Amino acid sequence: xxxxxxIGAIFVASIMTYLTRVTPFLFFRKKEPSQLIKxxxxxxxxxxxxxxxxxxxxxxxxxxxxxxxxxxxxVFIAATVHVKFKNALLGxxxxxxxxxxxxxxxxxx
Amino acid sequence: xSFFSIFKxxxxxxxxxxxxxxxxxxxxxxxxxxxxxAFFMSVFIFAGAGQFLALGMFATQATILEIGIATxxxxxxxxxxxxxxxSALKEFSWKKHYVIFxxxxxxxxxxxTNEVDEKERERIYLIITALNQSYWIIGSVxxxxxxxxxxxxxxxxxxxxxxxxxxxxxxxxxxxxQRKPFLISIVIGxxxxxxxxxxxxxxxxxxxxxxxxxxFKRALEDGN
Numbered sequence: 001x002x003x004x005x006x007i008g009a010i011f012v013a014s015i016m017t018y019l020t021r022v023t024p025f026l027f028f029r030k031k032e033p034s035q036l037i038k039x040x041x042x043x044x045x046x047x048x049x050x051x052x053x054x055x056x057x058x059x060x061x062x063x064x065x066x067x068x069x070x071x072x073x074x075v076f077i078a079a080t081v082h083v084k085f086k087n088a089l090l091g092x093x094x095x096x097x098x099x100x101x102x103x104x105x106x107x108x109x
Numbered sequence: 110x111s112f113f114s115i116f117k118x119x120x121x122x123x124x125x126x127x128x129x130x131x132x133x134x135x136x137x138x139x140x141x142x143x144x145x146x147a148f149f150m151s152v153f154i155f156a157g158a159g160q161f162l163a164l165g166m167f168a169t170q171a172t173i174l175e176i177g178i179a180t181x182x183x184x185x186x187x188x189x190x191x192x193x194x195x196s197a198l199k200e201f202s203w204k205k206h207y208v209i210f211x212x213x214x215x216x217x218x219x220x221x222t223n224e225v226d227e228k229e230r231e232r233i234y235l236i237i238t239a240l241n242q243s244y245w246i247i248g249s250v251x252x253x254x255x256x257x258x259x260x261x262x263x264x265x266x267x268x269x270x271x272x273x274x275x276x277x278x279x280x281x282x283x284x285x286x287q288r289k290p291f292l293i294s295i296v297i298g299x300x301x302x303x304x305x306x307x308x309x310x311x312x313x314x315x316x317x318x319x320x321x322x323x324x325f326k327r328a329l330e331d332g333n
Contacts, residue, residue, distance in 0.1 A: 024191035054298030
């Protein structure tokens, strides 16, 4: 990967991240945000996150063996561990570990 | 409040950031990116999910513009968090910009759950943010270095990003008042995943979700 690409991307990502964090301090110091803004702020985050799940799965080849089974099992583990044990990191860790075992040792293409 | 008692407050974040930071660093080294980029990213970006997303986009050679848009959208939830911090930071000097810069999910949760004396608040918030960021930096650099040394097959480690999104979706679903936006985004995401070209899927699906949300505001608010 090119150095200029990496540095440019890091620069842009850092500006964008700071922007999302500083926005309320810049714009809503006095005025209350409108109903519509509040509605979007309440509901957009969950929609973004769900769509990001599907985005992360966009290159899975569902019609070819193993038919996305590693991904389905991984998502299932992440969700159930998180719901059962209320522990996000445990869910991420176990799901990733299982997925790595599946793609490396079980569903070898 | 002594430095040690502030440190004790941050221990839950320490426990989370070291392993997650290491996962980030390992993934970065798996993409054959030099370890010091893990350091730069954790110093200048400091966003857990945001940095994982950036790696995923490096892997698919996304353009810098796409990385910028995706990062902004992913971290948009922080704008919402910030709304409830405005009054707490009102009396701070210019140094508040470091606290704002460091308002990650975990730092926000920590600042929100610990009541501190108003006179000491600025110092405590700055130390908490700095400690949290140092854990994240240490974890990610450790992971990146480890990935260079250990001859280990990291194939599949990028799934940590998918799992992170799944877990965050559940958290946000539990926090939200309405159920319909969640269900609608599943439909949109599913169709987008199957039908849209993979390089434009994210931006098209998100735009469509935003349009549905604005157009059907009334209907979505009715009932749960």
